[in-house]
Amino acid sequence: MTVDPSAARPFPRRKRLAEELVARLSQYIRDGAYKRGEKLPTELEIVEREGVSRTVVREAILRLQAAGLVETRRSVGTFVVDMPPPTSLHIGPETIATLGDVINLLELRIGLEVEAAALAAQRRTVPDLEDLKAALHLMKESSSLKTSIAIHADFQFHLRIAKASGNAYIADIMKHLGTKLIPRTRMNAAYSERKDRLAYLDLLYLEHEKIYDAISIGSPESARAAMFLHLNNSRQRLYRAHDAQTSQ
Structure with missing residues (x-):
C-alpha cells in the first residue's frame, strides 16, 4: 500500500504547503498560464511539477474552489472559472x-x-x-x-x-x-x-x-x-x- 508522505508530516506544515501552492496556482491564473474556462493539470501532474503530495494538491484545489476560482467536474477535471484578485491595492x-x-x-x-x-x-x-x-x-x-x-x-x-x-x-x-x-x-x-x-x-x-x-x-x-x-x-x-x- 502506498502511503501519502504528507500524512506523516505535522498538520501545520501541510497547511503551509497548501497555502503556498494556492498562491502559486493563483499566480499562474493571474499570469494567463491557465485561462478562464481552461482545465488545470491533473493532480498527478501538479504533484510532479510542484513537488508536493497529492494531499497538499487536493487541499489547495479545495481552497481554490471555496474562493470561487475553480470548479471540479466529476470525471472531467478542474477548470478555471474566475481571475484571482490582485495581491495588493494598486493605488499610488x-x-x-x-x-x-x-x-x-x-x-x-x-x-x-x-x-x-x-x-x-x-x-x-x-x-x-x-x-x-x-x-x-x-x-x-x-x-x-x-x-x-x-x-x-x-x-x-x-x-x-x-x-x-x-x-x-x-x-x-x-x-x-x-x-x-x-x-x-x-x-x-x-x-x-x-x-x-x-x-x-x-x-x-x-x-x-x-x-x-x-x-x-x-x-x-x-x-x-x-x-x-x-x-x-x-x-x-x-x-x-x-x-x-x-x-x-
Whole structure:
C-alpha cells in the first residue's frame, strides 16, 4: 500500500504547503498560464511539477474552489472559472495623475468614509474624541503654514475617524491610501491668491468641525450627512477649479 508522505508530516506544515501552492496556482491564473474556462493539470501532474503530495494538491484545489476560482467536474477535471484578485491595492502617485483619477478616489472615499463616520459616532471613546479634537486643532493651526503640514493634519483627522469606527479594515485601507486621499495640492494651485486660499482653508475647517460635532454628540445620521457633505463639496470644488483653469 502506498502511503501519502504528507500524512506523516505535522498538520501545520501541510497547511503551509497548501497555502503556498494556492498562491502559486493563483499566480499562474493571474499570469494567463491557465485561462478562464481552461482545465488545470491533473493532480498527478501538479504533484510532479510542484513537488508536493497529492494531499497538499487536493487541499489547495479545495481552497481554490471555496474562493470561487475553480470548479471540479466529476470525471472531467478542474477548470478555471474566475481571475484571482490582485495581491495588493494598486493605488499610488503613479495611478492618480488626472482629474478623473482624483474624482474616482473621492468617490471611493464617499463610499468608505461616510459609513466610517457613522460608525465612529456610535463607537467613539473619550480618547478617540480627544484625538479627533487634537487633529482638528492642528488643522486650524496649520492653515497659514506649509501645504505639506496642512495635508498631514487633514489626513490625520480622517484617519482618526477610521480608527474610531472600530473597524480595523477601514483603518488599514485609509493607512494604505495615506495622504494621497487629500487633493490639496490641486486646490492650492487653483486658489493661488492668499485671500482665496485662506477662505478655502477656513471653509474646509468648518466642514471638518461639523463632522467632529456630529461624532462628538453620538449621532450616526448627522455624522454620515456631515462627511458626505464635505466629500461631495470637495468633488464639486475640484470640478470648478478644473473648469476655471481650463478656461484661462
